[in-house]
Amino acid sequence: MPSALKRLLIGRPLKTAQLAEERLDKKIALAVFSSDALSSVAYATEEILYVLVLAGTAAFSFALPVAAAIVVLLIFVVISFGQTIRAYPSGGGAYIVAKDNLGNIPGLVAGAALLVDYTLTVAVSISAGIAAITSAFPHLYPDRVLLAVAAIALIAVANLRGVRASGSILAAPAYIFICSLAAVIGVGIYKLVTHSLEPALPAAPLAASEAITVFLVLRAFAAGCTALTGVEAISNGVQAFKKPEAHNARVTLYAMGAILGSLFIGVTVLARHLQIVPVAGETVVSQIARAIFDHGFFYYLVQAATAIILILAANTSFAGFPRLASFMARDRYLPVQLINQGDRLVYSNGIILLASFSALLVIGFSGDTHRLMPLYAIGVFLGFTLSQFGMVKKWLTDKEPAWLANVLISAIGGTATALVLLVITVSKFDHGAWVILLILPLLVGMSLAIKKHYDNLRTKLTLSQELEVPVPTERVVILFVGDIHKGTVAAARYAKSLHPHLIKAIHVSFDEQDAADIREKWDRWGMDIPLIITPSPYRRVTDNLLHYIREIEHQRPQAAITVILPEYICPHWWQLLLHNQTAAWIKHELLREHVAVVSVPIQLV
C-alpha cells in the first residue's frame, strides 16, 4: 500500500510506550464490546415467537417463561464469565479457560468455534443491517453485496486506526439504541399500567400446525438463546480496559448483562401484552414501537438505531477475533504474524483476516442473512460450554473459598448451555449446521499442524551446551553472471573485495552464440576472474549452478561458499514487472539448498 494512502486511512504510527494510553474506559468499552450482544434484542423475542406460533397463538403464553429462563441462563453465564475474568485477568475467554483446565484439544475446539462465530457474526450482522437499509430504500437492493463489503471495509479501517478512535465512533449509536429501546419499554409499560394503551385487535386465532410439546418449548428456548451471542466478548478483551483491567471488565460485563436482560424481558413483556404475532415484512420490535409511538419521529429513531447497531455489532468481532487469534498465535497454534501490532498498536493482521473472510462469506451467500443463520450460534454455545466446564474443573482443583457455590454456578450454566447446544445442533443440522461440524475439526487439525511446525523449529534451533561452532577456514566466492554490464562489474568488484581463496564466475548458456558473446565481453571486463560457461539445453539455470556448487563443496569441505547475485532494484514498483525475476528465483532455490547468497544491488538511480 502506498504509504501516503496508508497514513491517510490508518493515521500516524504510535510508539510502543503509548500502548497503555490506548485503553478503553468502561463507558466506551460497553459500546465496543456489547453491540453484538445488545443487538440480539432486536430479534431474540421474535425468534421465540416464530417457534411458538407453530403451536398457535395459545402457545404464546410460554413466551414469557421461556424468556425468563433465558435471562436466568444469562445470569449464570454472566456471573460465570465474571468469575472467569477474576481468575484470568489477562483475558482469553473460553479458549484459555478450556485449554488451561480441560486440555489443549478442548481449548482448540473452543478457540476454533469462537473464531468461526466471530466471522459469522460480522457476515450476519452486516447482512442484516444492510437488509434493514435496503428495506427502507429498495433501489439500493441490487447493490446490497457491494454495500455490505464497503461496510466491512469501513469497520476494518476504523479498527486499524486503533481502539480508542473506534470506541468513540461506536459509542454514540450504541447508547442511542439502548436509550431509545429503554424509552419504548418504559413508555409502553407506563401506558399499559395506566390503561392508556390497548392491545392491537387480536387477529383470528392462528391454527396450530404442531402440538405444544416439551421439544417445541425447548426449540423456542434454543431459538431465543441467540440473545446470548456476544456475551463472551468482554472476557476475551480484558486487556483492552483501563487499569485495573479485571475490575473494570467485570463491572462492564455486569452492566451489559443487566441492560441486555432488561431490554430482552421488556420487549418480551410488551410483545405478550400487546398480543403481537410475528409476521414477514415487519419485525416484532417495529410492531411494538409502532403500537406505542405510531409512525412518529421516535418510531423512526428506534428503527434507525436498530439498523445501525446491527452493523456495529460486527465491530464486536473486530475487537474479539484479533485478540483471540493473538492468544492462539502466542501459544503457536496460529501463525505468529497475528501477534504483531501494527502502526496503531492493534492486531492489524487479525483485523485484515477477519474482514477478508467475512467479506467472502457475504459475497458467497449474496448477503442473504437467512442462509447464514443456521451456521450461527453453534460456535458460541460450544465456547460457553467448554469454558464453564473448564471453570468447574478449576474450582474443583483450586478449592478456593466459596468453591462449592462457584462449582454449582458453573456446572448449572455449563449443563444448560450444553443442552442448548444440543438442541441448536439437532434442529439446525439439515439447514447447514453440518458445515460447522465439518469445519471445526479441520481448523483444529490445522492448528495442531502449525503447532507441530513451530515445536519442530524450536527443537532444531534451540542452543544447547554442546554446540560446537567451527569457523570455516576458506572462503569460496561464486559470481553468477547473467549479462555483462556495469552491474556485473560492480558485483565482481564486491566479489574481489571479499579476498576469497577461490573465486569463479559462472554463466549458464542457452545457445552457442550467447556463450561466445559472454566470453568475449568477459575477457575485457571480467577483472581476471576465471569464467565457467555451462550449457543448459532445457534452460534450467539453477540446476547447473547447484551442480557446480556441490562439486566445490565436495572438493573443499572446509570452505564457506558464497554465491553473488546481481539484482535489479527499481525506484518504482511497476518497473519490477519489466524484469525477469531470475535472480529472485535462483536465490530462493539456492537458499533451499543451504547456500549463502549475496544480493548486490544494481544501481539504477
Place this chain on the structure above:
Amino acid sequence: MPSALKRLLIGRPLKTAQLAEERLDKKIALAVFSSDALSSVAYATEEILYVLVLAGTAAFSFALPVAAAIVVLLIFVVISFGQTIRAYPSGGGAYIVAKDNLGNIPGLVAGAALLVDYTLTVAVSISAGIAAITSAFPHLYPDRVLLAVAAIALIAVANLRGVRASGSILAAPAYIFICSLAAVIGVGIYKLVTHSLEPALPAAPLAASEAITVFLVLRAFAAGCTALTGVEAISNGVQAFKKPEAHNARVTLYAMGAILGSLFIGVTVLARHLQIVPVAGETVVSQIARAIFDHGFFYYLVQAATAIILILAANTSFAGFPRLASFMARDRYLPVQLINQGDRLVYSNGIILLASFSALLVIGFSGDTHRLMPLYAIGVFLGFTLSQFGMVKKWLTDKEPAWLANVLISAIGGTATALVLLVITVSKFDHGAWVILLILPLLVGMSLAIKKHYDNLRTKLTLSQELEVPVPTERVVILFVGDIHKGTVAAARYAKSLHPHLIKAIHVSFDEQDAADIREKWDRWGMDIPLIITPSPYRRVTDNLLHYIREIEHQRPQAAITVILPEYICPHWWQLLLHNQTAAWIKHELLREHVAVVSVPIQLV
C-alpha cells in the same frame, strides 16, 4: 504451480535445440491460423443483410455486389500480405511493417490495435461459440460465463503444451467446417441449377425504414468486412511454419484467401437466390442449410461445425498474440518476460496474459457477444491500413522490380481499408467504439514508458572505456540479530569466516525486557562479536539499521559493507505463511539503499 500438476497439464520440458522440430506443416498451419478468418463466414453475409434490410427487401439486390466488393478487397489484402511475407520472412505483420516503414509511433499504434483485437477475438469468439451451445442446451445458460472461462483455459493449456499438439487438436474441426460448408454450397447451387430447389415462400415484403443511400450501402460493406478479421494472422506467424517458412506461409495464405472468398460468395449467392431474410433466433447459414438439407444429419453437422470453429477461432489469437507480444518485447516496448520461451518452447507468458485478459472481458461483459461487437474490427482495419501504407512506402523506397504494380496493389488496399475503418468507427462510435479510441493511446503511452525504462537502464549500465573499478580495501560486516538461536550462531559463524576488518552485531529492540534478554544470550553465544542494541519506539527495524550503516559509510568510505540476514527456509510453501517476513522486508529496503545483503539460510530440514 506444483510441478507434478504442471507436468500433467503442459508436458515434459523440451530442449532449446528441439525448437525447429516444433514447426507446422501447411495443412495444420491452415487450421491453426485460419479458424478466425474462416469462422467469420458464419456471420459476415448476415451482417450485410442486417444493414440492407433497413431499406426493405428490395435493397437485398445490393448484397451480391457488396459481397463481391469485399472479396475484391480480400484479394488485395491477401496479395498485399503475401508480398509482406516475402519482404518480411521472419514474420511480424502490421506491427513490424508499419514500424520499419512509417516509424515507431505508427508501428506501436498497429501493434496495440492488434493486441487489443486478438484479445477481443478470443472474448467474442468464445462467447459466440458458447452462446451457440447454450442455445441448443438452454439449461446450461446460467453457467455460460463459467463455460466460456473453462473453454479459454482449455485452449490456453493446449497452447502451453506447444504448437504441434495444438495444431493436431484443431485441424479436424476446421476441415469439417470447410467441407460441410462447401457441401452446402455445392449441393445448393446444383439444386438451384437443376431447379430442384425452390426459394422459400417470400414473406410479406418488409417495409423500408431507411432509403437506399450510398451511406447505407457503405455501412453494409463495413459490416460485411468482419469477413476479413483474422486474415493477418499468417503474416504474424511466419516463424511457426516449417522451412522454407516464407514460401509455405504464402501458399497457406493464398489457400486461406481462396477458401474464405469462395465460402463467403457461395453463402451470399445462396442467401440471395433462396431469398433469405435475416431474423432473430436463426442464423442465415442455418436457414440456408435447412432449406437444402431440411432437419437431416447434415444440417446438424453444419451447425455443430460452426459452433466448434467459433470457439476454435479464439485459437488463432493464441497463436498470434504471444508472437506479436514477443516481437514488441524484443523491441523493448513490452516487458521482456514476453520473450521467454517456456518448457514447451512457446511464449508462455503471452499465452497466460491473453487468457487472463480475455477471461476478464468475458466475465465483465457476462459472455454477451453483442456488447463486445462494437469494440471489434477497428483494431484489425487499423492494422491493415498502417501495414499497407507501410508497404507503399517500402516499395517506393526500395524500387525493386515491378514496384509500380506493388505500390498500386498496396495503395488501393490501404485506401480501401482506411475507408472501411472510417465507416466502422463512425457507425459504431456511440456503441462503444470510443473505448478503443481511448485505450489505444493509453497502450501506446505505456509502451513508450516501458521503452524509456529499458533505454535508461541500458544507458546507465553500458560499460564504457573509461570505467574505473576500485576494489574496496576494507570489509565491514554487520550481522542482523533478531532472535538468538542456532540459525543466528550459524550466521555469526559465516560472518567470522569473511574475516572482516570490522564486525558488529546489531539488534533493534522494541522494549527493555527484550533488550536485556538478548544481551544476556549474546554474552553466551555471540562468539565475541560486539553487539549493539538500538531501541525503536515505533517498531521500525530498517530505519535503525540504515542509520547505523550510513554512520559506518561516513566513517569508512573505503569499506565494502555487507549486511548478514539469517533467513528461514521452509521445506513446504505453506510454512512460509507461519513466519514474519521481516528478513525479506529488511533485505528489500537495504537493496534499495544500495547495500549488499547476504541471506544465510537457517537450516530447518
